[in-house]
Structure formats: structure tokens, C-alpha cells
Amino acid sequence: DQQVKQNSPSLSVQEGRISILNCDYTNSMFDYFLWYKKYPAEGPTFLISISSIKDKNEDGRFTVFLNKSAKHLSLHIVPSQPGDSAVYFCAAPSSGSARQLTFGSGTQLTVLP
């Protein structure tokens, strides 16, 4: 039972344009969400997070939107840069432990120069 889903395994975007990565969840107990970026041969790197009391969080070029009624979140990257090419994971901590993360399957973002 996948509680966090990323239905798009890959996404290609032109440099300078907006990248939108989507994530859906089924567990309504989730109240915090994180996005991680992963390059090959490296561990995931924390990117941005959002609490369920907010519907938007912004950090530089990265903005995460949360729609609780739809159980959906999205990560917007504007403008996209070739260095953003990586696998992006959304994740949520379990209600029992903040450090037991449930990850989505990831979306490979390719930013074309």
C-alpha cells in the first residue's frame, strides 16, 4: 500500500522554464511533508518542507504547495537550471515517529540546456 505516490517517473523541462513535480498521499494522518533531491551515487539531500498548517512554503527558486483536501502536494522550481537534474522524492514522517519517513517512488527531472 503506497501511502505516498509520485505518478510521474520522469519529467523533462527546458532550462529557464518552470518544473512542476507532483506527489499524492493517502494517509490523512500525515501532517508534514519534505522534498529531497538525489544525484547518482549520493544520498538524498533535503530541499524544502511544508507543515499541514500551511498551504505554501517558498525558498528561493523552490516553492512547495499543499492541497490537503486533495491530498496533493507539488514542488515548483523556477527557473529550472541544468544542475537541478536529479531524482526528486517527496516524503512524509509517520505519526509514530518523525524520523520514520515514507518516501514516494521519485521523479527523475531532466533540465535541458
Add this chain to the structure above:
Amino acid sequence: KAGVTQTPRYLIKTRGQQVTLSCSPISGHRSVSWYQQTPGQGLQFLFEYFSETQRNKGNFPGRFSGRQFSNSRSEMNVSTLELGDSALYLCASSLGASGVEQFFGPGTRLTVL
């Protein structure tokens, strides 16, 4: 501040053997979590240790075990290796008190032949 380090980075074992992987968290971090990443199952939580105690365990067989030392360094052990244990094993550390954000190491790539 040094990041999370994991040793070894690569490991090749044969079925039936056992393996021990090591993780040194960021200085001052008391929580260490372990994850398994495979192409089929994605990133899955194995267990979390805090102050030398296992606080949470994921849905993995008893062949997977771990421990944490007084200096917060952690080891995980897999006994009676199976082909399906081939994966990237990631360690993540966090402050552990209330912090959700986890910092990942580069991982240990285990291949079971």
C-alpha cells in the same frame, strides 16, 4: 561540519554470508535511521536508533538488525544474505529531539551474488 559518513561505500558478498555496514552521524546528532533503496521497492525505512535504543522498526525480517554506540555511531547487520538484499543502504542522521529533517550519507552499495 562533516556530513554523514558511511563505510564501506561498495560491498560484494555471496548468498548466505553476513554483512555489517557502518554509519557515523553528523556531530551532535543523536538519531540515526537506516533505509534500503531498491529499484523495485524504492526507499524503505529499516529502523531508527536514538541514544543507543531502537525506537522504530520498519517491515523487514529479523535478519536485518542494528545497533548504536554511545558516540551515536551506528551499525546495521544483515545475516544470511539473499539475492534480494542487493540494494543501496542509506543512513540518515538528525538531532533527534523534535527535528524531522534528516541528513543522508552517500550510502553503501551492497551486491549479493
